Amino acid sequence: MFRLATVFFVSIWVGAAFAQAPQSGSSYPSRPIRLIVHFPPGGSTDTVSRIFGPVLAERLGKPVIVDNRPGGNGVIGAEIAAKSAPDGHTLFVASASVLVLNPILRQNLPYDPLRDFVPITRLVTSPFIVAINPSLIPAASVRELIAAVKAKPGQVAFASGGNGSAMHLAGELFRLLAGLEMIHVPYKGNGPAMADLAGGQVPMAFVDLGSTSAFSKSGRVRILAIAASQRTTLAPELPTAAESGLPNWEALGWYGLVAPAGTPADIINRVNTEMIAILKLPEIRARIVATGSEPAPNTPGEFDGYIKSEIGKWTKVIKEAGIKVE
Template sequence: MNGIARAPAWAPLRRRHALGLLAALGIARPALAQSSWPARPVTLLVPFAPGGASDIAARAFSTRLSERRGQPVVVENRPGANGQVAARLLARATPDGHTMMVGSIGAFALNAVLYRNPGYDPLVDFAPVTLAVTTPNVLVVNPAVAPVSNLAELVAWMKARPGRVFHATSGIGSSPHLTMELFTQMTGTEATHVPSRGGATAVMDQLAGTVPISFQGLGSIIGPVRDGRLRALMVTAARRSPLLPEVPTAAEAGLPDFDVSSWQAVMAPAATPAPLLREIAAEITAILREPAVAEALESGGYTVAGGTPEEYGAFQRAEIARWRRVAQAANIVLD
């Protein structure tokens, strides 16, 4: 004998009998450290085409989530109607954590504010998982068309040209569109909206001189700002961006209480169990905060968020309330 006690051959049978007795008596088995989720492949719906911010956020954690949990995690792009096509699919999905959506401020907040009937209610049909990333918008001018160097000069320049100032965005109801509406309301200025076919096209229109000013996502204007074709006057975040450290925040530029971000978040169908939501949120948050993942996202202009379902739910409700006020003041209603 080597001194190691061996379990008798009938021990497994006794253990199964004991577990069956506990079940018969209604006594739960001891909780495992990790649940059995996922039991099969997970689908991450993305309501926009590949290469956009929501797609980037989804792919940032999908591979690692698959590695950590041992099941395929498939990113499925379902673009259409500013996110409404994928959102309706999510609303009808089984609430078991195997279908989720990585979407934008548009899909999870602005559609509910702007459209008469988007076909879903993000506060009723979805369950919050976690805020994934945020990115500030940047107020940029084409210096050849708008020869201004700071916010005060821009406001004076705009007020001297009522009805003759245009701004470009990726589309009606986009984050840059609503950000400009908030800006004009707070500064008493006017700017006519020129919606484009996407963020890249809006930047091209501004570089061509078609429009003098715009709010754009940080990642889309770093190059033109660094080479001098566009001039950045402020970032709409509480802190300066390490990618454009010389550009002041809105508060530093003279516009306090203008902390505005575009964002991407993860949501599940309504009625997904709360413990499962917390488990998934913790897993995604851990992946997003891994140094390699965080560095890759931050190099593209994103700020890693993460957090609990409760934290994201409170944030989402506040965003919907804020942008509803802006849309009502601007009388923006879409069919």
């Protein structure tokens, strides 16, 4: 009797242990997958998520449900994702702001990007650009722009999509590399910044490539260069910063896919394999390129190294530029 009771209780304990353990890749997924996006519906990040989501669902055999959790510069969505069960049924589409800039600029975050998340893959990249109003600064290259700004130290302003934003930091890196004195004018988003650039309220701006399309076609805005080491297929006619007069100015907008820390490695590798295959599909790539971004998948290890290198790079820029966010 005692032996039977012992076996009974041991069986219950072992069953409970397996029930509480993270799910292995062999039985994954067992239910719908929640894909948290820390932007509202309709933006480029949300659009890209809804492009690859149905294909991922088809390949995994379970629905992938986009869950928009905007607010707090990504903090709300990040906290929800970080505190979710590490079983692969919650994935998080996270931007550079969430994984790199927030931890550098903001105090008392409810998450730590290196401790609370495990990288799966980078999803897309989009180069930042420097644009001018040619009526205010008649420059045809970055080299000419630098000369014009140096002629008026501390008098030329540049716009960005917000204080502490990735575009702001791209502008500060430009300023530091070129040895310039400029005034930063933060806007609440790239749209208002571009509107004022086109209207002549500000002479230059650092934004993402997708925000400039309508304005550059009208001739009211001139894009001088992209902040990348190679020309982009999104606009192959645009020179790199090095070609235009400023070597080493590289600043990419990007976001990637992560999961809560503790998610089993076989699940991470499974999702990574599927996402790399999906992002290489010609029809998926074409739809993503139409949003102003380029698919740029990599391995979990490569993405982890990339995040850490970005933290090191932008920590240095923020310190040298003296950037603070209230």
